[in-house]
Structures are given as C-alpha cells and as structure tokens.
Amino acid sequence: MKKEKIALPIKIFIGLGLGIILGLICMKGGAIDNIFNLEAGNAYNVLATYIKPIGDVFLNLLKFIVIPIVFLSIVCGIISLTDIKQVWSIGIKTICFYLVTTCIALIIGVTIASLFKNTFPILETSDLSYQAKEAKNIMQVIADFFPVNIVSPFLNSNMLQIIVISIFIGFAIILTGDKAKPFIEVIISANDVFIEIMDMIIRFSPIGVFCLISPVVASNGPEILGSLAKIIGIAYLSYLIHSILTYSTLAAVFAKISPIQFFKGVAPAAVLAFSTCSSVGTLPVSIKCTEALGAKKEIAAFTLPLGATINMDGTAIYQAVCTVFIAQCYGINLSIEQLATVVITATIASIGTAGVAGAGVVMLAMVLQAVGLPVEGIALVLGIDRIFDMGRTVVNITGDCACALSVSALEERNKN
Numbered sequence: 001m002k003k004e005k006i007a008l009p010i011k012i013f014i015g016l017g018l019g020i021i022l023g024l025i026c027m028k029g030g031a032i033d034n035i036f037n038l039e040a041g042n043a044y045n046v047l048a049t050y051i052k053p054i055g056d057v058f059l060n061l062l063k064f065i066v067i068p069i070v071f072l073s074i075v076c077g078i079i080s081l082t083d084i085k086q087v088w089s090i091g092i093k094t095i096c097f098y099l100v101t102t103c104i105a106l107i108i109g110v111t112i113a114s115l116f117k118n119t120f121p122i123l124e125t126s127d128l129s130y131q132a133k134e135a136k137n138i139m140q141v142i143a144d145f146f147p148v149n150i151v152s153p154f155l156n157s158n159m160l161q162i163i164v165i166s167i168f169i170g171f172a173i174i175l176t177g178d179k180a181k182p183f184i185e186v187i188i189s190a191n192d193v194f195i196e197i198m199d200m201i202i203r204f205s206p207i208g209v210f211c212l213i214s215p216v217v218a219s220n221g222p223e224i225l226g227s228l229a230k231i232i233g234i235a236y237l238s239y240l241i242h243s244i245l246t247y248s249t250l251a252a253v254f255a256k257i258s259p260i261q262f263f264k265g266v267a268p269a270a271v272l273a274f275s276t277c278s279s280v281g282t283l284p285v286s287i288k289c290t291e292a293l294g295a296k297k298e299i300a301a302f303t304l305p306l307g308a309t310i311n312m313d314g315t316a317i318y319q320a321v322c323t324v325f326i327a328q329c330y331g332i333n334l335s336i337e338q339l340a341t342v343v344i345t346a347t348i349a350s351i352g353t354a355g356v357a358g359a360g361v362v363m364l365a366m367v368l369q370a371v372g373l374p375v376e377g378i379a380l381v382l383g384i385d386r387i388f389d390m391g392r393t394v395v396n397i398t399g400d401c402a403c404a405l406s407v408s409a410l411e412e413r414n415k416n
Contacts, residue, residue, distance in 0.1 A: 008205065009268040015206035016213055016271050023047070023217025044218045052215040055275075058208025061201045062281040067154055069198055069284055070305040071166050072191040077298030078170025079184060087167070087302070089414070090407055094303045097403045098311045099347065101250075105242050105313035105395070106343040109320025112238045114339065119230055120328045159280060159309045198284045205268070205285070209275040216275075216386060232387055235321045239314060239395045246313075247402040254406035257293060265293040266401045273393040277386065279308040282397050290401050295408040303407050307400030312363070314392025314399075319346045319367050322388075326368065326377035338371045345370040361385070 025043075026032050032043035078087055145160050147153045153161035173180045173187075248259035257265075269286040276282060283304060290300045323342050327334050334342075345367050361382070365375050381388070 008202070009271075011206040012209055012268050012271045015208075015210040016275060019210040019213035019275070020217050022051075022210075023214040026214065026218040044215070047215045047218050051211050055208055055211030055213075055215070058201075058204055059212065059276055059278070059281060061204075062208075062276070062278070062284065063157070065194065065198050065201055066280050066283050067157060067162065068190070068194045069287075070159065071154075071162055072187060072194060073287070073301035074163060074166035074305060075170045075173070075187055076191050077301035078167065079173055079187070080298045084171055084174060086411070087170070090299060090302055090411060091306075093407045093410060094306055094403060095310075097250075097406060098307060098313075098399070101246055101313050101399055101403075102311075102316050102347050103343065104246050105238075105316040106320050106346050108242050108245070109235075109238045109317035110324070110339050110342055112241065113234055113321045113324035114334075116230070116234050117324050117328050120234075120325050121228065121230060157280075159305065163305055163309065202284060202288070205272060209271060212275040216390070228381070228384055231321065231325050231381070232384065235318060235388055236391050238317045238321060239391045242313060242317060243395060243398050247398050251402045251405050255294065255409040257405060262293070262402070262405075265289055266398055269397050269401065270394045273397040274390050277389045277393045279311075279393055279396045279400065282393075283308050286397055286401055286404075290404040290408075293401075293405055295404045296411070299408040299411060300404040303404045304400050307403055308397070311396055311399050311403070314395030315363060316346050317395065318388050318392050319364050322364055322378075322381050323367050323371065323373065326373055326380060327371075329377065329380060330374065332373065334371060341371050342367055 026047050027044065081087055081090075145164050147158070147161040147165060150165060152158070153165060173184060243263075244259065248262050251257045251262045252259060263270075266286075266289050269282050269289045272285050273279065273282040286304050286308075287300055290304065291297055320342055324334065346363060361378060364378055368375050368377060
C-alpha cells in the first residue's frame with residue numbers, strides 16, 4: 001500500500017479509541033442519556049441501529065475476501081515451494097507449534113486462576129440451566145476435513161476443507177509439471193487481483209473498527225464494571241502473560257525479532273481481532289503484518305489460515321479460568337489431578353472442536369464434564385462471553401503470527 005501521512009496502524013488505533021469513548025458515553029444510563037434526559041438505552045439503540053450495521057458491512061467484506069485469499073495464497077505458496085517434502089515439513093512444524101503453545105496457555109491459565117480463585121465472586125447456581133452441544137469425536141473431525149464436493153466448502157466457508165482443497169490442488173500442479181503452466185498463470189493472476197481487493201478493504205479498517213467496537217462497549221460496559229470484572233481481569237492477565245512469555249520469546253528465539261518489534265508489528269492485526277472477534281476475518285491483515293516482519297509469503301500463506309482455524313490458545317486460557325471460577329461457585333476445590341485433566345482435555349478438545357461454530361463454549365462443556373462439574377455452570381459466563389472472546393481472539397491471532405515467523409525462520413535455516 002502507498003505510504004500515507006498517518007500510518008494505517010495508527011488510524012486503526014485511533015478508530016479503536018474513539019469507538020471505546022463513544023461506547024462508554026452511550027451506555028444505558030450513560031452520559032448521552034443523562035445530558036439529553038433520554039430514556040435509558042436510547043443512545044445505545046442509535047448505535048445499534050445506525051453505527052453497528054456499518055461495522056457489519058466491513059466485517060462482511062473481510063469474510064468475503066478471506067475465502068479467495070486463503071485458497072489462492074495457499075495454492076501459490078505451495079507452487080512457489082516446488083517441493084512436496086517441504087510442504088510436509090512446514091505443516092508438521094506448524095501443528096507442533098500450535099499444540100505446544102496450547103499446552104503452555106492452559107498451564108498459565110490454570111496457574112493464574114488458581115492463585116486468584118479466592119478473590120472470585122461466588123454467584124448463585126441453584127437456578128442455572130444450560131444444554132450442552134455434543135462435540136464430535138476426533139476421528140469424525142478428521143473425516144470432516146475432507147469435502148464431498150469442491151463447491152460446498154466455499155459456499156459454507158468451511159475453512160479446514162478449503163485448506164485441504166488448496167493443498168491437493170497445489171500438490172497436483174507440482175506433479176503435473178509444465179502442462180500446468182497455463183493454470184499457474186491464472187492462479188497467480190487471480191491472487192494478485194484479490195490482493196488488490198484486500199488492500200482496498202483494509203483501508204476501511206479504522207472506520208470498521210470504530211463502528212464494531214462502540215456498540216459492544218455500550219452494551220457490555222455495565223457488566224464489565226459488575227461482579228464478574230475480576231474473572232475478566234484474570235483472563236486478560238493470563239492472555240497478557242502468555243503473549244509476552246510465550247509468543248515474544250518464541251519469536252525472539254526462532255525469528256530473532258525483539259518483543260517490542262514483534263508486538264509493534266502485529267498490533268494492527270491484534271486491534272482488528274479485538275474488535276471483530278474473528279481470527280479468520282483478521283487473516284488479510286495478519287498476512288500483511290507477518291510479511292512486514294520478515295516471514296516468507298508462501299509460508300505465511302500456509303501457516304496463518306491453518307492457525308486461524310485450529311489455533312485456540314486464547315480459548316484454552318478461557319477454559320482454564322472459567323473452569324476454576326465455576327468450580328468456586330459450586331464450592332468445589334479442584335485437585336491437582338483435576339487441574340491436570342483440564343490441561344489434557346482442553347488440549348484434545350481444541351483439536352476436536354476445530355472449525356466448529358461456538359467452539360469456545362463447546363470446549364468448555366467438554367472440560368467441565370471431564371472434571372465432574374455441572375455443565376449448567378456455563379450459564380454464569382455466557383452473558384459476558386463476548387468480552388472474553390475479544391481478548392482470546394487477540395491471543396489466537398498473535399500466536400498465528402508468532403508461528404508464521406518462527407516456522408519461516410526455521411525453514412530458512414534448513415535451506416542454509
């Protein structure tokens with residue numbers, strides 16, 4: 001993108017800040033309602049009616065561009081690698097990275113939550129009810145990776161199946177050799193076109209972030225200041241510790257990037273993730289951020305879409321904190337064995353619920369059942385799930401970026 005007087009990341013931060021301010025003054029019973037003597041909630045209704053739809057348009061545009069960008073980028077990435085063995089090498093490193101960091105995230109979440117559990121508010125649980133969705137077993141999840149036709153994954157935005165299709169097409173192009181040259185030219189040309197479209201959409205990020213975040217703040221502000229503030233605070237503390245200790249360390253060790261440089265580089269993607277709560281929707285910006293930090297384009301194009309689908313470090317921390325909190329509300333002290341079960345179950349669940357809508361809640365139900373806690377306890381945190389989701393999405397995409405940089409650096413060393 002052309003250089004501008006004010007850099008796009010700064011514009012996005014300004015949009016976020018202004019959106020938060022507007023949301024706070026438009027809360028039910030907030031400054032706007034009081035100044036103009038309006039009925040509580042009128043200002044929020046204006047935001048929800050006129051501002052939020054603009055944010056939804058921006059989010060829809062991001063979702064629209066993600067599918068072709070993921071498909072074309074992965075195919076182009078595999079073509080540029082020219083070696084199927086290298087693709088497998090990148091894939092194995094990527095999956096191992098995500099599994100290890102998920103375990104670390106859970107250990108951090110369990111530890112922090114356990115340290116502060118006596119400060120948690122004890123909420124009434126007698127009238128709770130929640131119907132848990134049944135999660136698929138791991139073999140069924142693996143079977144679902146493979147599409148029954150080439151059209152439905154694109155129509156249904158099934159990211160895992162699109163990744164599988166991309167890999168097969170990329171491998172086939174390599175194996176076909178010179179005969180595939182006309183097809184390669186079409187793929188590369190289409191990729192260039194959609195990258196230009198992506199650039200146009202990203203330019204609207206500041207407005208999109210502003211319009212998405214202000215209604216969320218206006219809607220949830222009173223709850224943030226309520227009795228569940230400590231739970232949110234513990235979760236966000238765990239998010240922060242994991243990001244600093246794990247991701248910046250891995251980026252420094254493998255990619256030789258300082259923590260300040262790393263966080264500054266991924267900030268635009270993190271801000272967008274915070275406001276959209278969508279790892280997939282943030283992909284276009286994540287790709288640009290990692291490339292600017294030095295990740296190879298073809299590797300970022302492979303690792304980031306995969307991470308946006310299966311990397312759930314932020315969600316894993318959410319499981320740990322919420323499990324300890326729900327246990328406290330029911331007057332149950334989790335043993336060391338049960339806490340270890342939380343770590344193991346949530347790690348497996350992060351694979352088993354990959355790509356599932358509402359995966360965080362499905363995972364939490366699985367974890368609660370594994371340690372013998374009532375699934376109805378989920379109702380205690382469902383009302384503020386959006387607040388948790390904003391932070392855990394930031395953690396997830398930060399982990400994706402750290403993975404892209406680390407794997408890219410490792411592959412570069414292997415060549416040398």
